[in-house]
Amino acid sequence: MRSRMILIVDDELRSREGMKKILEVWAAGQYEILTASNGVAAMQILEEIPVELMITDIRMPEISGLALISQMREKRIQRKPSVILISGHAEFEYAQQAIHLSVVDYLLKPASREKLIASVEDALKAGEEQEHIVFMRKMADPQLMAIREEEAALSDPVRQAMHYVEMHIEEAISLQEVAGHVHLNGSYFSSLFKEQCQMNFSEYVARRKLQKAKELLLKTNLPIAEIASRTGYQTVKYFNKLFKEYDGMSPGQYRSKRNGMDGHIQ
Known part of the structure; x- marks a missing residue:
C-alpha cells in the first residue's frame, strides 16, 4: 500500500528541512514527507504522486506559492491536496488571496513546532472530510x-x-x-x-x-x-x-x- 504523502515547498533550505524534521518525528511513519525547492518541482510531484497536504511558502522565484496553488487547481492531477501557506511577511493581501484559494491555514515564519503540527492536523482532518463528501456524492442515488x-x-x-x-x-x-x-x-x-x-x-x-x-x-x-x-x-x-x-x-x-x-x- 502506498504511503500517505505530505509535500513541503520552500526555496529556503533551512526552513524546508526544519519543517521536514519536525513532521517526520510527528508522523512516526504514517506519512512520507516530500520536499521541493521550487514550484516547478512541486508541480511535477503533484502530477505524479497523490499528495494529501501541501505546505508551501508564498514568496519563491519563478512560481510563487499562490501561483502554484492556482496552477494545481486548474490541472487534472490525481488528487488536489489541502494547502497550508507559510510566509515571512504578515501581508493582508496574501491572507485575502489565501481565503479565495480555499487555503486551510496561513502561518507566519518561523512557525513553532506546536503551531505547525496543529495546523497540519487540522488541514488533514479538513481534507478527509472533504474527500468523504466527494466520495458520497459520487455514490449517491x-x-x-x-x-x-x-x-x-x-x-x-x-x-x-x-x-x-x-x-x-x-x-x-x-x-x-x-x-x-x-x-x-x-x-x-x-x-x-x-x-x-x-x-x-x-x-x-x-x-x-x-x-x-x-x-x-x-x-x-x-x-x-x-x-x-x-x-x-x-x-x-x-x-x-x-x-x-x-x-x-x-x-x-x-x-x-x-x-x-x-x-x-x-
Missing part, C-alpha cells in the same frame, strides 16, 4: 437523495419504515414485515409509501441495499459474495442481476471503474 431531502414532510409510518430498512439492511426485508412493524395493513402501507416517495417500497429497499453495496465495494476489498450477503441477498447471481439492472454494470465492473477513477480510495 439521486432518487434516494430526493426522498431524504423531503424526509421532514413524510408521515411517521413512512419515516419509521425507512429507519427499519436502515437497521435491517443486512437482512431480507419484506413489505408485510415492515407494514406490521409500523402497524398498518400491507396494501395501505404500500400505497402510502408509493404516494409519498414516488417509488414502490420494494424499489426503495433495493436502491438502499445497492447504495450500501457500493460503499462496501469501494471502501473494502471484500469479495462480491460477501457484499451480497451483507446486504441481505442469499445468492450472488441475483445480487449481480439486480445491480446490473439498476446501474448498467456488474458489481465487479463498478468497483474497477470507480477505483480506476479514484485510485486513492481504499
Whole structure:
C-alpha cells in the first residue's frame, strides 16, 4: 500500500528541512514527507504522486506559492491536496488571496513546532472530510437523495419504515414485515409509501441495499459474495442481476471503474 504523502515547498533550505524534521518525528511513519525547492518541482510531484497536504511558502522565484496553488487547481492531477501557506511577511493581501484559494491555514515564519503540527492536523482532518463528501456524492442515488431531502414532510409510518430498512439492511426485508412493524395493513402501507416517495417500497429497499453495496465495494476489498450477503441477498447471481439492472454494470465492473477513477480510495 502506498504511503500517505505530505509535500513541503520552500526555496529556503533551512526552513524546508526544519519543517521536514519536525513532521517526520510527528508522523512516526504514517506519512512520507516530500520536499521541493521550487514550484516547478512541486508541480511535477503533484502530477505524479497523490499528495494529501501541501505546505508551501508564498514568496519563491519563478512560481510563487499562490501561483502554484492556482496552477494545481486548474490541472487534472490525481488528487488536489489541502494547502497550508507559510510566509515571512504578515501581508493582508496574501491572507485575502489565501481565503479565495480555499487555503486551510496561513502561518507566519518561523512557525513553532506546536503551531505547525496543529495546523497540519487540522488541514488533514479538513481534507478527509472533504474527500468523504466527494466520495458520497459520487455514490449517491439521486432518487434516494430526493426522498431524504423531503424526509421532514413524510408521515411517521413512512419515516419509521425507512429507519427499519436502515437497521435491517443486512437482512431480507419484506413489505408485510415492515407494514406490521409500523402497524398498518400491507396494501395501505404500500400505497402510502408509493404516494409519498414516488417509488414502490420494494424499489426503495433495493436502491438502499445497492447504495450500501457500493460503499462496501469501494471502501473494502471484500469479495462480491460477501457484499451480497451483507446486504441481505442469499445468492450472488441475483445480487449481480439486480445491480446490473439498476446501474448498467456488474458489481465487479463498478468497483474497477470507480477505483480506476479514484485510485486513492481504499
